[in-house]
Amino acid sequence: MNIRKKIIAVAITSALGMGIPSIAYADNTTASITGSLTVSGASASEYTATAKDPKTGLTRNIEIGTDGTFRFSKLPVGTYEVAISKAGIVVAKDTVSVSLGSNANATFDIQATSGPEVISIVGARINNVDLTNSDSGLVIDKGEIDLLPVARNFTSIALLAPGTVAGDSKFGQTASFGGSSAAENSCYINGLEVTNTSQGLGCGEVPFEFYREFQVKTGGYSAQFGRTTGGVINAVTKSGTNEWDFAATGRYIPKSLASEGQISRGNGGVGAIFRDTTNDEYNLWEYSVSAAGPIIEDKLFFYAIVNPRNVSNDFATQSGTRSQYAPDDQFIKRDSSGADNLFWGAKVDWNITDDHSLSFFGYSNRSDTNSDTYAYDAEEGQIGKYLGSSLRKRGGTAKSVTYNGNITDDLSLSVMYGKLETEYTNTPSNLECPTVSDSRQIPADQKITSCGPGGSVGVNVDENTQTRVDLQYVLGDHLLKAGYDKQERFTSHTSAPITGHSWTYSSLAPNAGIQGNDGNLYTNTTGQQLDYVQDRIFAGGGGFNSDLSAWYLEDSWQVTENVMLTAGVRQDKFDNQGVTGLTFSSFKTDLAPRLGFTWDPVGDGESKIYGTAGRYYLPVPNNTNYRAASGISDSTTYYTFTGHDDTGAPTGLNPIAGANSTVVNSVPTPAIQETFQSEEAEPFSKDEYILGYQKQVTEEMVMSVRGIYREVGTALDDYCGPLASQATCTLVNPGSSGTWSLDNDGDAIADPGSRQTYSAEEIGLPKAENTYKAIQAEVNYTADNLRLNFIYTWSKSYGNFEGAVKSDIGQADPGVTQDFDFPALMDGAEGYQANDRRHVFKLFGTYNLTDDLSVGFNSTLSSGRPLSAFGQGYPSNDPSVYGSYGDTFYLYTNQCPDTNGNAQCDQSEKIYNRVERGTVGRTPWTFNLDLSLNYDFKISDIDMRATVNVYNVLDVQEIVSQNEHYEARSSEGTKNQYYGAAYDWQEPRYVEFGISGRF
Numbered sequence: 001m002n003i004r005k006k007i008i009a010v011a012i013t014s015a016l017g018m019g020i021p022s023i024a025y026a027d028n029t030t031a032s033i034t035g036s037l038t039v040s041g042a043s044a045s046e047y048t049a050t051a052k053d054p055k056t057g058l059t060r061n062i063e064i065g066t067d068g069t070f071r072f073s074k075l076p077v078g079t080y081e082v083a084i085s086k087a088g089i090v091v092a093k094d095t096v097s098v099s100l101g102s103n104a105n106a107t108f109d110i111q112a113t114s115g116p117e118v119i120s121i122v123g124a125r126i127n128n129v130d131l132t133n134s135d136s137g138l139v140i141d142k143g144e145i146d147l148l149p150v151a152r153n154f155t156s157i158a159l160l161a162p163g164t165v166a167g168d169s170k171f172g173q174t175a176s177f178g179g180s181s182a183a184e185n186s187c188y189i190n191g192l193e194v195t196n197t198s199q200g201l202g203c204g205e206v207p208f209e210f211y212r213e214f215q216v217k218t219g220g221y222s223a224q225f226g227r228t229t230g231g232v233i234n235a236v237t238k239s240g241t242n243e244w245d246f247a248a249t250g251r252y253i254p255k256s257l258a259s260e261g262q263i264s265r266g267n268g269g270v271g272a273i274f275r276d277t278t279n280d281e282y283n284l285w286e287y288s289v290s291a292a293g294p295i296i297e298d299k300l301f302f303y304a305i306v307n308p309r310n311v312s313n314d315f316a317t318q319s320g321t322r323s324q325y326a327p328d329d330q331f332i333k334r335d336s337s338g339a340d341n342l343f344w345g346a347k348v349d350w351n352i353t354d355d356h357s358l359s360f361f362g363y364s365n366r367s368d369t370n371s372d373t374y375a376y377d378a379e380e381g382q383i384g385k386y387l388g389s390s391l392r393k394r395g396g397t398a399k400s401v402t403y404n405g406n407i408t409d410d411l412s413l414s415v416m417y418g419k420l421e422t423e424y425t426n427t428p429s430n431l432e433c434p435t436v437s438d439s440r441q442i443p444a445d446q447k448i449t450s451c452g453p454g455g456s457v458g459v460n461v462d463e464n465t466q467t468r469v470d471l472q473y474v475l476g477d478h479l480l481k482a483g484y485d486k487q488e489r490f491t492s493h494t495s496a497p498i499t500g501h502s503w504t505y506s507s508l509a510p511n512a513g514i515q516g517n518d519g520n521l522y523t524n525t526t527g528q529q530l531d532y533v534q535d536r537i538f539a540g541g542g543g544f545n546s547d548l549s550a551w552y553l554e555d556s557w558q559v560t561e562n563v564m565l566t567a568g569v570r571q572d573k574f575d576n577q578g579v580t581g582l583t584f585s586s587f588k589t590d591l592a593p594r595l596g597f598t599w600d601p602v603g604d605g606e607s608k609i610y611g612t613a614g615r616y617y618l619p620v621p622n623n624t625n626y627r628a629a630s631g632i633s634d635s636t637t638y639y640t641f642t643g644h645d646d647t648g649a650p651t652g653l654n655p656i657a658g659a660n661s662t663v664v665n666s667v668p669t670p671a672i673q674e675t676f677q678s679e680e681a682e683p684f685s686k687d688e689y690i691l692g693y694q695k696q697v698t699e700e701m702v703m704s705v706r707g708i709y710r711e712v713g714t715a716l717d718d719y720c721g722p723l724a725s726q727a728t729c730t731l732v733n734p735g736s737s738g739t740w741s742l743d744n745d746g747d748a749i750a751d752p753g754s755r756q757t758y759s760a761e762e763i764g765l766p767k768a769e770n771t772y773k774a775i776q777a778e779v780n781y782t783a784d785n786l787r788l789n790f791i792y793t794w795s796k797s798y799g800n801f802e803g804a805v806k807s808d809i810g811q812a813d814p815g816v817t818q819d820f821d822f823p824a825l826m827d828g829a830e831g832y833q834a835n836d837r838r839h840v841f842k843l844f845g846t847y848n849l850t851d852d853l854s855v856g857f858n859s860t861l862s863s864g865r866p867l868s869a870f871g872q873g874y875p876s877n878d879p880s881v882y883g884s885y886g887d888t889f890y891l892y893t894n895q896c897p898d899t900n901g902n903a904q905c906d907q908s909e910k911i912y913n914r915v916e917r918g919t920v921g922r923t924p925w926t927f928n929l930d931l932s933l934n935y936d937f938k939i940s941d942i943d944m945r946a947t948v949n950v951y952n953v954l955d956v957q958e959i960v961s962q963n964e965h966y967e968a969r970s971s972e973g974t975k976n977q978y979y980g981a982a983y984d985w986q987e988p989r990y991v992e993f994g995i996s997g998r999f
């Protein structure tokens with residue numbers, strides 16, 4: 001044989017590894033294959049390279065240039081036959097698999113020949129180090145996930161990646177990436193952004209069987225990804241091929257096999273019950289049936305899945321809006337079943353020609369849940385009388401159409417248009433009974449309760465209409481990318497409390513005070529404990545829009561065979577409007593750089609040193625439109641009372657401080673840009689630097705280590721001090737000067753002559769600080785029977801604020817939390833943040849016991865979360881420093897020595913303890929081990945698989961989140977009896993059975 005194979009380095013990205021998405025070549029829904037041909041004795045330009053997907057017949061031909069390199073861009077994820085031919089005769093070929101967003105490399109080194117002999121390159125060495133790629137994260141396909149004991153949702157997949165930790169359970173199931181708050185991530189399916197539109201918490205998802213591959217980007221990502229300062233979860237779904245494929249699956253999580261939960265108690269663990277999960281139950285049955293195949297062979301393919309679900313979810317809960325001060329007092333039984341819970345998904349792919357294709361994609365995850373509420377006596381663990389029901393509409397539909405085209409060998413284009421609609425509306429049946437909670441320290445049977453579940457009424461619907469255009473152009477050693485995209489985010493959100501009121505009964509210790517808008521609202525001078533009631537009225541809303549757009553430009557330059565540089569820029573625009581249609585905030589970001597390099601120091605393709613530096617911006621979410629510009633009023637009035645009526649509402653009301661008994665948190669004046677946005681303010685941004693080293697140690701093992709540094713570039717948050725517009729507060733960059741107008745008469749028109757520039761010193765806020773430092777070590781081992789992934793992350797998340805949302809008080813108002821409302825709220829705020837976990841060890845993988853039997857495991861060992869003790873008062877009542885609300889780092893000792901002898905307790909005489917953030921210990925370490933067993937068998941011609949997953953095998957139920965409110969609501973010097981009590985624990989052990997058949 002005169003054709004000789006010298007070096008065949010077929011680099012495919014490891015499915016579970018570090019290869020990961022190429023900053024350079026790939027985009028968010030496709031992959032690419034690059035290659036090189038060296039011919040001794042002839043010019044490479046006489047040869048042609050062909051990539052063919054045998055399953056769909058998709059074939060691309062490229063004339064190889066004189067330098068021997070060739071590149072297939074925008075290939076659907078899959079396995080391709082790559083062939084080199086001369087004059088129509090194949091002289092060499094190989095099989096190359098490409099993962100989502102990655103680049104595979106095929107290298108052919110042949111001798112010129114006149115004969116028609118074909119070399120079929122088999123068993124080539126697989127190289128796990130992708131030299132075209134400098135970003136960080138994880139790529140994992142659905143087949144791998146099926147073998148692992150991993151819950152079937154985006155968050156659980158994200159938590160496999162390095163540097164992610166679970167977000168606070170008050171925000172639902174979320175993940176924090178690299179110290180960022182859980183509301184700073186974005187998620188995509190087939191290129192459509194499916195992130196929760198209003199708050200950025202959570203993602204839209206398709207039936208799980210529909211997914212094909214997941215990419216979790218934890219840092220260093222390309223300029224085409226933006227609007228996130230956390231991480232990206234990017235998925236593509238399955239498509240039909242020429243082969244018919246039918247599958248049916250069933251999944252069952254029986255409540256009978258779940259372990260019992262926990263209770264927490266107030267007063268250091270000996271007081272009344274606070275949270276009770278011992279009666280919580282979750283039961284799930286779900287099925288899916290899918291069909292895929294050709295409508296026209298080699299041309300038109302479809303994939304369709306239906307996924308009926310039947311879920312019941314029962315749990316105890318606290319009904320009021322101030323749940324940190326009150327115990328579980330209601331029991332909810334939720335049921336989602338029937339036609340209103342039929343999830344479905346579909347994809348149609350039309351290969352118009354080998355160079356032009358159209359894809360249609362759609363899904364529904366609409367779910368209607370009936371929610372019945374009962375009274376609950378936590379002390380007795382007794383479910384009481386039925387109070388009412390509510391219809392909860394969740395989920396929605398999405399659809400998109402995508403064109404992918406190779407205009408020439410060097411120029412490719414993709415265009416996507418899509419729309420996501422999601423609903424979050426609750427419709428209660430009982431409109432007679434208000435929300436009532438009783439936080440007084442009295443026996444449960446003496447507490448005042450509502451005659452119904454309480455809550456609020458209103459609609460809540462999000463829409464996100466998206467258009468994007470991406471171009472790729474090869475120019476010599478350069479790959480140029482450019483793109484533009486825009487999103488129109490529309491939200492309709494209204495809310496009003498049932499009966500117009502929401503009551504919380506509390507007691508005030510002697511000499512304790514209630515804080516008002518301007519200092520102390522009331523001090524209890526009665527000499528004894530005083531019962532009082534607060535009425536919080538949060539009402540308003542409407543329909544409003546945000547317009548977002550961005551463009552980017554990126555050049556990936558193969559400087560030498562061993563060095564690749566990437567330089568990109570991205571610019572975003574965010575324009576948010578209120579119910580009146582007027583813009584209230586508008587930003588154009590600076591050019592955000594995205595830089596990366598990879599360097600193969602040895603030149604053997606077995607190791608790389610890589611680094612990235614980039615700036616990332618977060619848009620103003622639609623929740624801000626709702627809170628600031630939709631006519632929301634939010635006020636709390638304090639009363640004494642003499643009794644209560646049958647609904648639980650108080651009687652004999654008397655404003656506790658006369659005309660001055662109301663605290664106003666928000667007036668219904670829609671914000672306008674002149675007053676709401678400081679002229680100098682920049683949007684929220686983070687800067688990130690990563691340096692890493694990756695080494696293929698053996699054929700089976702790749703090791704890597706990387707260092708990560710992230711810091712807040714500019715923070716954007718609302719400031720509400722006396723210099724801010726009193727109607728709406730003002731968005732500023734804390735610690736910087738700002739210019740804005742006032743609207744203190746609340747007519748939504750800037751007050752004439754009020755525009756002024758204030759220095760940073762006058763505003764008095766500290767500079768926003770949030771840094772994340774991490775070292776990660778990773779080992780990926782892939783042998784025939786064993787796949788193992790080990791990740792250790794040492795990290796510190798430190799600063800005076802967490803980010804978009806605030807875990808320690810559960811505030812889900814991204815970018816407009818109580819942080820920076822006043823200087824006093826930041827006094828003591830510096831410390832380790834809620835997503836800080838010093839040590840996190842992750843180990844997961846699969847082991848094939850036999851050809852038919854495999855086990856999977858997933859374990860995480862993590863250190864605990866830092867804890868604070870929040871107070872309700874502040875040593876100074878200077879209104880420029882302290883606005884008399886919010887959670888401070890000062891605890892009043894109830895000591896007020898009359899040093900000036902005026903027989904009064906003056907503010908300056910009160911003695912406080914300063915307790916800085918994160919200095920009262922941490923939640924305990926947690927260890928979680930999940931195991932799975934998978935058995936493959938055949939019935940007739942049907943490939944069957946039976947699966948058992950056991951989650952939290954050891955049933956470890958350590959506390960993951962606990963109450964950090966030391967003082968009772970608005971009441972300095974009164975200890976919250978539930979301080980330190982657990983909100984939540986690790987999920988108790990449960991079992992999941994799965995069965996699937998495929999033919």
Ligand SMILES: [Ca+2]
Nearest residue numbers: 718817819821
């Ligand atoms: Ca704020």
Ligand SMILES: [Ca+2]
Nearest residue numbers: 743749750751
């Ligand atoms: Ca005005």
Ligand SMILES: [Ca+2]
Nearest residue numbers: 898902904906
């Ligand atoms: Ca005095």
